[in-house]
Amino acid sequence: MSIAQALGLRPRARPAEEPRRALLDSHQIGWLGALLLAAQLPQAPHLPIWIAAMGILLVVVRLVVLRQDRQRPHAPPPRIPSWTLVLFAVAAAFAVRASYGYLSGRDPSVAFLYILVAIKFLETRTRRDGTFLVCLSCFLLITPFFYGQSPLAALAALPAVALVGATLDALTRNPGAGASTGRGPALRRSIVMIMQGIPVAILLFVLFPRLAGPLWGLPSDHSAQTGLSETMEPGQISELSLSDAVAFRVDFDGPVPAPRERYWRGPVLSRFDGRTWTAGSPQFGRVPVSEGGSVVTYTVNLEPSNRMWLFALDLPSSLPRAESEGNATPSTSTSTLAFISRDQQLLARSPVTQSIRYVQQSVLRSSFPGNPQFETSANLYLPANNPRTRAFARELRESHPDDRALIAAVLQWFNQEDFVYTMSPPALNEDTADEFLFDTRRGFCEHYASAFVVLLRAAGIPARVVTGYQGGAMNPRGNYMIVRQSDAHAWAEALIDGRWQRFDPTAAVSPSRIEIGLGGALPVSESVPFLARLDTSWLKTVQLTWDAINHDWRRNIVGYNYARQRSLWREWRLDGLLPWEVVALGAAALFAWAGLLAAWLLFRRRRQERALVLWDDLCRRLARAGLPRQSHEGPMAFAQRAALRWPQFAIAFAAIGQSFATLRYGETATSRQRDALVATLQRAIEVLPAPAALRQSS
């Protein structure tokens, strides 16, 4: 294929008997239907039930109700008036609009495409319609990935990819052309060709430049995700703790911190209205100057949360950065993903709508310098309720003038009184702190943190609630840490001597929550989420293995973005290459693939045509010995002529002619008979000497 020459040329119009308007036969309609169903099924679970059912129903209607006459497979497909279809499409648009409340977003567009493809199928009659439908269903192949890119989602797309090839294959067959149109060959051919194309797919996947940012606006996602929120009120975190969903996964460079040091800092809540804690408006801050302590470097793989915040071990000592930037000084890097607020909280530049990976450093410290001038008054404010707590705080203040001594007394009091750590605490009414501290005394971490901060503020110590995650379990199958929603936690910080100091009242009540986790801190009777329990069942092992596969998948396939591509190129020492050099490299690899595949396609010898290979070989040898086969000569005639030329091998030639003719043109009942004939042929050919010797002996 001399492409340079070909560039100036156009293929001639197709011969007149193969018009694009050729009508499809029932077989081709069947292929199209199978492709549509395979493309629709992975998308269906993400759609409202009636849309999902209607799309599939339309395809089934076309396949079953409007079926062509089976007795006359080449009869033209039934015609449906096109105005009914336009009407149908408009009705579908209105229905989608009614279902979603809007039409321009991503989800309704996907739903509309889903329905539209099925409607188009109803009126598909010609080959051109068929090709158009195949292209439409290709778009339907990628829409499920908006809703999840798990290994299962990838697997679910594969049947449809194979059917794209098989359907195109079936569409090109002329109904009367006599080509084999069995279902098996077309599908097998398609799968074989997809597999032959996999090297190209991998090459392109690795080398094709990824975008550093989107070209046009990303659709806003309307769905809510489980996770921490900007507010905290009694009962909220315990509800979250019922979820086994993964919040994020962490790969550590170096040793993993001890469980009691795994405080993943999240939203800092300093405003209190008497019941609900909310975050103050974020102020820009700086990463505190390192004061020593062991630095931990790790990579967080955060699940989409639709929130701004990123998580880091208490206390972050760097800004998060994308993986690719190597060892650039984190704080000076321009492409940081987030900034840090004055209360040492990491805030992304936009809500986290897809899973992201970032490298983070932390120093395992429980205190950092505050700014008493600006932070004291805001963190002392209390609404005028909880009178009993206020009175108790005054009492404590009188006996403990020192802040630290007072806090130690409170924690001791929590520890010694009959406080219970439970996921199902009784409901609290108006004065939440009063009711909890003096009446119910049963609560989850948010109850303790909230009441503790109220107590401290009443005693005149600036304090606030910090939410986040505490703990996380290493996955033994993948050597990374999984932090789940069930690890959600709330603790407190108090401003003492100009430094914010972390206190965890939950630890005073239930030290095992911090040391072991939720499963170790709660009695068996409580409904601890399955994966937070301590016992190891095989089901949990399976789940962890699956999670490890998922983690690798996310890291290497789904997470293969601009940053990962850059770092991979650096690893392969490709980053020094100029763009055109990379293109040349890719092109060279493509040509190598094409050459290898073409050579294999053309020159591999097929097993099932062994007899033919032997015969061709023989003809070549005899031609070299001076007796080329005439094109009109059959095997018997040629063998006879050869026997006349070399009478000493007459028996061998007779056997060759007879066995090859029977193999090619005769009827052989069993494969054993064929094998025997092939063996005869081969033995007879082996009797003959080399061409040079034959030439001499004639």
Next chain:
Amino acid sequence: MVAVPTDATVSGWVARIRQRAFRIAPADRDPVVLRHSRIYILPTRPGWAMIATVATMLVASLNYALSLGVGVAFLLSGLLAASLLHTFRNLAGIEVTPLSAGEAFAGGHMAFTLSLHGGALARSAVTLAASGANAYGEVPAGAALTVTLDVPAPARGRKSLGRVTLSSDYPMGLWRGWAYVHFPLAGIVYPEVEIGAPPLPQGAMGADALSTGRSDDADLAGLREFQRGDSPQRVAWKAVARGAGWYTKEFDGVGGGGPVALAWAALPAALDREARLSRLTAWVLAAERAARPFGLAIPGTSLPGGQGRPHRRNALAALAEFPRATEV
């Protein structure tokens, strides 16, 4: 015949490239094996549609950072690339041999036969097109396929097959591969046979009285192998029915009516050139059918009385190549 200049001028160089790319002159020597230098491949309409679809999928997936969407788009790209090679493989190595040009009368079709041999590989859905004729075939592995192209032959004279385009969009219709072969294969289109021509002139060559009484049938001289273009009346159908093969009866001797002279000059003056040729052609066929020896005398050519297949062919060829009105 070969219009490729051999001098090293620029125009000669351009002509060589044009010949190499488009095979304008019938310069191919048989058999031709299709190699990569002859095979062109471009996307078909569905191919362009798929390329555009994959490109759109790719841009959308990149924009929304859907790695799996990118993966699916590249998987389909791999399929496109692999199907290109399969299209190439379907054509590469086909051996094309020109077999024969048939016999035709003006207004009919001339059958050109070519043989395709695919070697050890089967070749699917190969279309041949030349001079307004199409043929379609599947070449089985290890066997030859004989393809007949029925080229319209509107006017008498030499008719060459012209450039043959072999093409195939196997396996998925995404790519069309094609190759040109141009053999110097030509046949002669005889003049149109006049319908309702008057009967043969009687005994113009001096028929003797004795011969008029004999039957119309001449003596059967023997059988020879059937050749394409032989008159169906002459086929030995009994032999065909027995399964003994195809033979044509050959006759000897003088048929009823005796020898006949077919002369241009003897025709009515009202007939124009082509009408005369048509009538003479009809008479040649009639004489042949009646197994009467005939002689032909037209301006520039004169055939003595004779009979049999070569004689008939010479007579018809002389009529076919009679100069046209504009050529005189």
